[in-house]
Amino acid sequence: MQRWLKTSMTALGAAVAMGGLPIAVAASHSPGTTSSLPDLIELQSGNSTYRTDILRFSERQGWWVDGGDSLFSDLYFLNFGNDLAQRELRLEDFEFLSFSQPSADRFTADFFLLGANLNFSLTSSLQGFESGSFRAVRQETVTLLNSSSDPIDITLFKYLDLDLGGKFDNDSVLFADNVLTQFDPSGAIATLSVDQTPTAVAMDEYPILLQKFYNRNRTNLSPGNDSLSNTDVSVALQFDRSLVPGESISFNFVKQISRRSESKSVPEPTAFLAFGVVVAGLMLMRRS
Ligand SMILES: [Ca+2]
Numbered sequence: 165m166q167r168w169l170k171t172s173m174t175a176l177g178a179a180v181a182m183g184g185l186p187i188a189v190a191a192s193h194s195p196g197t198t199s200s201l202p203d204l205i206e207l208q209s210g211n212s213t214y215r216t217d218i219l220r221f222s223e224r225q226g227w228w229v230d231g232g233d234s235l236f237s238d239l240y241f242l243n244f245g246n247d248l249a250q251r252e253l254r255l256e257d258f259e260f261l262s263f264s265q266p267s268a269d270r271f272t273a274d275f276f277l278l279g280a281n282l283n284f285s286l287t288s289s290l291q292g293f294e295s296g297s298f299r300a301v302r303q304e305t306v307t308l309l310n311s312s313s314d315p316i317d318i319t320l321f322k323y324l325d326l327d328l329g330g331k332f333d334n335d336s337v338l339f340a341d342n343v344l345t346q347f348d349p350s351g352a353i354a355t356l357s358v359d360q361t362p363t364a365v366a367m368d369e370y371p372i373l374l375q376k377f378y379n380r381n382r383t384n385l386s387p388g389n390d391s392l393s394n395t396d397v398s399v400a401l402q403f404d405r406s407l408v409p410g411e412s413i414s415f416n417f418v419k420q421i422s423r424r425s426e427s428k429s430v431p432e433p434t435a436f437l438a439f440g441v442v443v444a445g446l447m448l449m450r451r452s
């Protein structure tokens with residue numbers, strides 16, 4: 165039921181084509197790495213599966229924990245310099261460099277942009293746990309390297325939409341001390357922690373934030389509410405940074421899905437079965 169962007173993508177493509185973006189001209193692929201990026205990347209570990217299109221919003225991506233699907237969007241955008249007419253870039257605007265998936269639970273994708281003056285590297289890993297634990301952890305590191313001879317002012321955005329408990333319209337979220345916590349009435353709870361302090365954190369009802377990243381205007385989030393309740397929440401973090409020549413910066417994001425502690429007692433086999441039926445019913449309702 166995350167239904168909005170499909171039709172907007174065509175207009176978006178036209179906007180990109182007309183935008184005159186500073187996209188790099190040529191790529192030289194490193195030996196020993198994959199020469200193309202999969203449309204959909206899948207990670208698996210223990211009780212959890214993560215499926216993602218890292219380039220663009222996709223309804224096919226998700227994060228499954230013990231069979232329950234938390235519709236999941238996790239996207240990055242970048243602004244450069246101070247030209248207000250230049251909208252932010254998406255990963256699909258970058259020049260693809262390499263992709264590797266050394267194991268079922270990890271991948272790395274590398275890009276460059278600005279005429280190869282900036283490298284963007286994304287490493288993503290999944291850690292699942294024992295079946296029935298309703299717990300999984302994803303770690304994601306974004307590294308930016310200024311390989312030019314000039315300073316680069318950069319803004320990194322991380323957009324996040326996680327629909328907990330199989331329903332998208334009943335979540336709440338709060339941000340404090342660089343930790344974002346999301347929860348819903350089912351008892352499902354998710355956290356995102358980051359080792360860098362954001363310039364701004366915005367939270368809003370879907371799809372307001374996503375529209376900001378997919379329209380033609382340059383996005384600049386302003387610090388706003390630090391909580392939002394009982395709706396289809398989505399969140400964006402903004403990091404303003406400046407990189408001198410040769411400088412790199414890394415952002416480490418850790419996302420965890422779990423139940424509240426009072427739900428962690430091992431359920432009776434019959435109760436567990438009933439819970440599974442409820443979850444399956446919710447998924448069917450949402451997708452019908
Ligand atoms: Ca929910």
Ligand SMILES: [Ca+2]
Nearest residue numbers: 325326396397
């Ligand atoms: Ca949501």
